Amino acid sequence: MSKSYAAESAPVIHHYKIKRRKPNRSLGGDIGVYSVVFLFAFIMVFPMIYSICQSFKPLDELLKFPPTVFPRNPTTDNFSDLFVIMSQSWVPFSRYIFNTLFVTVVGTVGHVIIASMAAYVLAKYRFPLGDAFFRIVVVALMFVGYVTFIPNYIIMCRLHIVDTYWAIILPAFVAPMGLFLMKQFMEGFPMAIIEAAKIDGAHEWKIFMNLVMPNVKPAWLTISIFSIQGLWNNQQASVIYSENKKMLAYALQQILLGGIARQGPGAAVTVVTLAVPIIFFIFSQSQILETMATSGLKD
Numbered sequence: 001m002s003k004s005y006a007a008e009s010a011p012v013i014h015h016y017k018i019k020r021r022k023p024n025r026s027l028g029g030d031i032g033v034y035s036v037v038f039l040f041a042f043i044m045v046f047p048m049i050y051s052i053c054q055s056f057k058p059l060d061e062l063l064k065f066p067p068t069v070f071p072r073n074p075t076t077d078n079f080s081d082l083f084v085i086m087s088q089s090w091v092p093f094s095r096y097i098f099n100t101l102f103v104t105v106v107g108t109v110g111h112v113i114i115a116s117m118a119a120y121v122l123a124k125y126r127f128p129l130g131d132a133f134f135r136i137v138v139v140a141l142m143f144v145g146y147v148t149f150i151p152n153y154i155i156m157c158r159l160h161i162v163d164t165y166w167a168i169i170l171p172a173f174v175a176p177m178g179l180f181l182m183k184q185f186m187e188g189f190p191m192a193i194i195e196a197a198k199i200d201g202a203h204e205w206k207i208f209m210n211l212v213m214p215n216v217k218p219a220w221l222t223i224s225i226f227s228i229q230g231l232w233n234n235q236q237a238s239v240i241y242s243e244n245k246k247m248l249a250y251a252l253q254q255i256l257l258g259g260i261a262r263q264g265p266g267a268a269v270t271v272v273t274l275a276v277p278i279i280f281f282i283f284s285q286s287q288i289l290e291t292m293a294t295s296g297l298k299d
Contacts, residue, residue, distance in 0.1 A: 078264035100248040107172035119182030140176040178223040185219035
């Protein structure tokens with residue numbers, strides 16, 4: 001083969017310069033967009049900032065009118081008084097923390113697993129009354145907890161789980177919001193990938209845990225945030241009678257009933273109840289955004 005023929009038959013590679021697309025907005029449009037975004041961000045963040053500032057105010061600033069946002073003489077006495085008050089309870093403060101952590105962890109993990117398995121079946125398989133069952137779940141979203149409290153209490157009495165941890169954990173397992181979100185998200189997962197995994201010999205549980213769940217990470221992280229927020233702040237004083245089984249939110253709520261003298265510890269209570277859900281969201285938001293940007297799989 002001659003050199004000329006080899007040169008003619010060689011593929012020609014063209015190098016194109018990728019041009020970055022310029023936004024169509026003007027400078028005034030950019031300023032307007034960022035102003036609106038900043039305004040809404042400030043409206044959402046302001047209550048949290050105000051609650052944190054309230055917890056560091058002395059009593060005279062808490063009762064001041066009109067109220068100020070930032071403390072002039074910040075102090076940590078409200079938190080120290082809170083722990084002193086809790087240490088005087090005949091039930092150890094650590095017991096309230098253990099009850100809350102146990103219920104929150106078990107309830108959240110169980111809710112994610114059960115909602116994910118049910119959503120996987122509803123989204124990827126067709127069976128009799130499957131659509132009707134999902135419509136019932138959607139209807140259940142319309143009812144607040146106060147409406148379903150009496151039926152739930154009757155069921156818990158029949159199961160003999162009143163005044164136990166399961167009286168709070170089992171209702172958290174079957175919360176309809178988690179099933180609804182997971183089902184809607186799993187419908188976008190390609191069925192072709194599941195069928196290819198079955199052809200390769202993977203069983204159903206392995207497909208669910210190793211293939212489906214990593215790709216629906218934004219959904220189960222989102223419902224984890226909702227579940228942690230609901231269980232961490234759950235009082236349930238009417239289904240838990242024993243003081244040594246009550247939640248931390250119930251114990252902290254009793255401090256708010258102490259009158260004006262406990263306004264300072266009461267402000268610290270607000271920060272404690274907000275801390276865990278916010279911390280979990282801060283550590284998981286990057287995973288949610290990253291997975292939502294890279295898991296856009298479609299059939």
